[in-house]
Amino acid sequence: MSTPVIAVEHGVVGYDGRPVLRDVSLTVTAGEVVAILGANGSGKSTLIRAVLGLVPLSAGSVTLFDRPLRRFRQWARIGYVPQRLGAGGGVPATVREVVASGRLARRGVLRPPGRADRAAVDAALLAVGLADRAGDPVATLSGGQQQRTLIARALAGQPELLVLDEPTAGVDAASQEAFASALRDFVADGGTVLLVAHELGPLRPVISRAVVVHEGRIAHDGAVPDPAGHHAEPDHDHVHPHCYDEPAGLWSN
């Protein structure tokens, strides 16, 4: 059996005393492509934020590449893709400048960028199909193109593990396809992927395992659930909304 890349054991996370994750255990091994599914507010985003150390665990443990999270320092092995790019204070930044941030984990704070850094940024821009937009300000890109910029930023660091938070939410068809193809290439090169998704869309064939989070617990861990069968269950959990404007609480309780 291959080594675990991520191991969460009995993880508990609470915000202001309100539990969001209750006793979650999850193991991801090298080469797997694991999708975390669940309704809004189920705790699926919190789970990956806990894995990355962005929210503290109140109990349990997280291990990354065989090392406890607290002592983990090899961040260059991980590429993180957040849900969206923050608006920031309005200072413009080009696509290339944002993607180049992805090299910092490898290069460190003090060393100026070299030829290898530029080559990796070029390759990442090419992989997501944004090479022709490299000099444009990110703010002028569509939502899907901005998402691809964030994926390129993670890829530029040449990570072994990609962690993505809803990479396809509200993204146009062209960008979903570009993203699926970038992900296929990454997996073909031996990469491991943990992603949170509302719905899988064109990603479905790439996913090797699905984990369904429901009310802070893992409700399913195994094959990608078949949407029709899943919906037929009496106590079914909508893992994708019928309409983006729908209030989440209506269906998820």
Next chain:
Amino acid sequence: MGLFQYSYMQHALIGALVIGLAAPALGIYLVQRRLALIGDGVGHVALTGVGAGLLLNRSPVLVAVLVATAGAIAIEVVRARGRTSGDLALALLFYGGIAGGVLLVGLSDATSANLNAYLFGSLITTSRADVITIAVLGAAILVTMIALRPALFAVSHDEEYARVSGLPVRTLNLLIAVSTAVTVTIAMRAVGVLLISALMVVPVATAQQITRGFRSTMTAAMALGLFAAGSGIWVAATADTAPGASVVLVAIASFLVVAVAGGVWRKLRQRSTPVAASTAEPHEVVLGRS
């Protein structure tokens, strides 16, 4: 230009130019993380340092550096906690800072003219030693802000991503806080506590109207800061106006000129290529909407 043969005018000019270059180089990070007014806050705190310095008969600028640094670190700690009360805590710090400054200056033997010199700047009374302090600290700020640009950009742009990249986020944030305190205190002599934020923020605001990237914005903002400082001092010398206020008004005038010119240019460009503008963006198709 005959005025510049006097050494006090040369000192004034050198001090202003260094600050004109360094303040926007730091300010761009503050603007990006929506802390455009932090310079103002630190300036208020620095005033307490000035008061303490005058009262203790120590160098007001030196004491102000220490007090402003402590204040900037306190603000950064409150900001990093990210609680809603942070806003109020900052307000308390700002008002406490300026009230403490006024109180301490009043207790000392200093006159209200002394207080005014720190509130609105007093380049004319800047000594040779002051200019050297400004030049050395200004150069240090400038080099740090340029050399660490990739890391500081990453932290200001997306702090969580920077954390997952393993960057020393807390150290970099404290570095920005301390640099703000140092810039504010050295700029205090040139433009005064109440106008410092303008030199950090206005050139950046002007530059970002016409630039496309972070690096180009930084370069343009530094050029604009240098221009505002140089021409502001020249205006002050020839028209006998307050130097600090002149520098800031030149910076704001540049902002207005660029804003109007940029608007006109965009309008003209739109008229010449009406089709290209509307077809540049691909149509968004949101999947999953049924």
